[in-house]
Amino acid sequence: MQDCIIVGGGPAGLSAGIYLGRFLRRTRLYAAGRPRADHIPRSRNLAGWPDGVTGPELLDSMRRQLGHYDVEIRDERVTGATQIDGGFRLETEGGPVETRMLVLATGVTNRPPRIPEALHDEGVQRGLIRYCPICDAYEVQGRKVAILGSGPHAVAEGRFVRHYAEDVTVVRPEHAPLDDDGERALSEAGLKILPSHREAIRLEGEKIVVDMADGRSEAFDTLYVALGTDPHSDLARELGADLSESGCIPVDAHCETSVPGLFAIGDVIEGLDQIAYGMGHAAVACTAIHNRLLGR
Template sequence: MPAPSPEPATVDCAIIGAGPAGLTAAIYLARFHLTIRLFDCGSSRAAMIPRTHNHAGYPGGIPGTELLARMHDQAREFGATCEAATVTAIERDGDDFRVRTDHSVLRARTALLATGVVNHRPAGLDNAVHDDALRRGLLRYCPICDGYEVTDRRVGVIGTGDHGMREALFLRGYTADVTLIAPDSDHALDDECRAALDAGGIRRVDGPCGDYRIDGERFVVRTAEGELSFDSVYPALGSHIRSELAIAAGARASEDGCLEVDDHQRTSIPGLFAAGDVVKGLDQISHAMGEAGVAATTIRNTLAERRPIRR
């Protein structure tokens, strides 16, 4: 008769996601002398940042990969354990959780979801062209992060509707040369959107757009009006919120998939927390790190209520 499977190891907190939010939480929780397991599937959006210039404390900026590496080193310094794995399910187990990956099961007294979002890319954009353009600043995804870098430059925005209009108008605060390009066919803009774009002097070009390429220091886009070249192009195509694990476990979320949390980053499931871009709010590194600090402190206090923490 086969021996029964051993019970999985138990930690105080499982952190799913190793971007700025997850790593900040890991640092806090490790310094609270709690046992944690950080799961990293290797797809943090912060790793795509060629160099962030608005993260405080880094004059001259810092590449996203370097920032993540430094945060990993800092978490390990205090005993945090990181596992390269994709979490496939979070399941309630009494007061605790079972966290399943593609090759293991872990029991956790609490869990923090910090899985972030994935930007929608323009359809048909070759991966090699995308990555090279991103590295060179010819393709950008965050006007709040790097709008300053396109000051007085020629900028294209791929998008339409209210979302495309708002992103184009935001960038108009940096440059007078902004073109809004419809991704598929004609623009889907109501009268209010058209009036706002006209007032801002923003050019509108119908799609479909495609045949993306890099020409010297310009990013070239084929449109219904022919090829247009830009110093930088911003896709304004929305994003996918990676909240499926929590939603499958029963956590409440908004229509677009953002997890609902209270002022202490608690989801609707006791013991399950969320921080960073997976929660509705400002998709910024500094904001994600602040939420993670709040979540980690609440996790520590929640665990202390269940069983006093002593050294």
Template sequence: MSASDEQRYDVAVVGGGPAGLTTALYGARLGHETVLIDRGGGRAAMMADTHNVIGVTEETSGNEFLATAREQVASYGGDFERGFVESIERTDDGEDGDDRFRLVAGDDEFSAKRVVLATGFSDKRPDPPLPRTGKGLHYCLHCDAYMFVDEPVYVMGHGEAAAHVAMIMLNVTDDVDLLTRGAEPTWSDETAAQLEAHPIEVVREEVTGVENDPDSGWLEALEFADGTRREYRGGFPMYGSDYNTALAESLGCDLTDDGTIDVDDHGRTSVDGVFAVGDVTPGHNQIPVAMGQGAKAGLAIHKEIREFPRAKEAIARDGSVSDDEVPAISPELLATAVAHEGHAGGPRESPSTEPEAAADDD
């Protein structure tokens, strides 16, 4: 495929979770041709309910939340493509002499001035039998602990994280079991002593069965290899995460010691032109945090690639800005903006982006 066949953009966002969608929203609203490429799924899509997001009520599912966000991005002229980005490489075909990036997703190719990686991570799931995800099996402690205030809960795992999360859950309930599922604990002696000082029962037997409420589907109890049955309303598996950093590594981006993409306070990676936001970067795995990261990256990108103010060096080389060079927004995004319900004075008819028809000779 030649460069002319590529779909050309200012900003290409890889990953359609809250961080990627927010970056794309800022890109489109700030006047940059923006595409978001998403393979689907992700942590947010698994949410049965949305927690800790001001203005979004609890009964909103993750899929509803994401669908609304995609509609918002599209309303401002951002493009949405369903696909899996297999590779990204730097090219030197920028019209202004600057490097660009070529993204390949199946049969589609995209070219962009800036790339944003919002590829997230995947939680490691324990072996079945397991409760239903979102109805007894939960991965986000700070999102879902509130659901189990004063209820019996479990924590699955045999490492440091599992031991500490079990102790943390005592802040909201007095009934916490730590399930090692037959594995030998790997937490330190210091953590073992700390754990023994807290009212937590360590259950070493393997889980052999799950009982769910027949109407709601919510967890009621777990069955164990020794024949015992223990009632729980929910819990947290703590087996670690796999960060989706393959694209970042292929571009040469630095990673942190814990495997996340190393970024500055505005999402810039160690590679010029490449940004990363959301769960694939260090920090709290929370929707509001991801949205904030997306906003900061979107603003940083805007400041890097906006046309004006023209730099003093460029003015000396190219002269003053002429009337026909402004506004810098593309005709397509201009038309979208003036027709948008959020436009000053209300929406008005979009200016045509098509060439004017030739006058009739008759």
């Protein structure tokens, strides 16, 4: 039986592996799928990287750091989980495994606009398409910015970006009309609205261009996608843990879920989706796990 299994090989899961490896805990980490961190063209808000760091560079250096410790990494998906006496049994692509403690660092998926994947990924790498104003609105100061979304989320994101840029337009998707309150909130916040958008987005030189249903087009320096996220909380649900309305996993001060011995860290828990925060969760959860196991 493992002392602990970590599911997810993003910044949160890899940090957890480093902590548990240094606590000499028998640990295995399962990593499948592309971490959200792998999309980051260059992060500039992570302390310790004065010139910024790309997502792939960060993940690679964390994996190398983890390699110094006796933690087994399996590039396999965990497909199911049940509670057993004294721990958990997981189904994985490589077969079943049992563990005393379980850490879910499974992240979330951003809902992308309906555009071809290659175009989308190119836009993200060039900073023409962005997802996280907290991470990089600093970089769009004085630019002409679009926010793709509707409802309170788009209003909040628009307000946030307006702090950095004068010219901010909310481009609402065709399938998600704004109600009167939404329209009023946007204009009160000094944001423009671009209606009837067919989610026809193209890259043209250094601009991102939105084509509207009425034939008009508008070019922006950057477009923030505010269409929401889908948390990867299936394993927590299967284990009977409480989930929030948005599908995230609520945790206590030690990052433990409503199921004893089941911990959750990083983007998948309710709260701020930031690398530093996920790394902090890993420190808190793994120290609690180590102390709990010392007591057994």
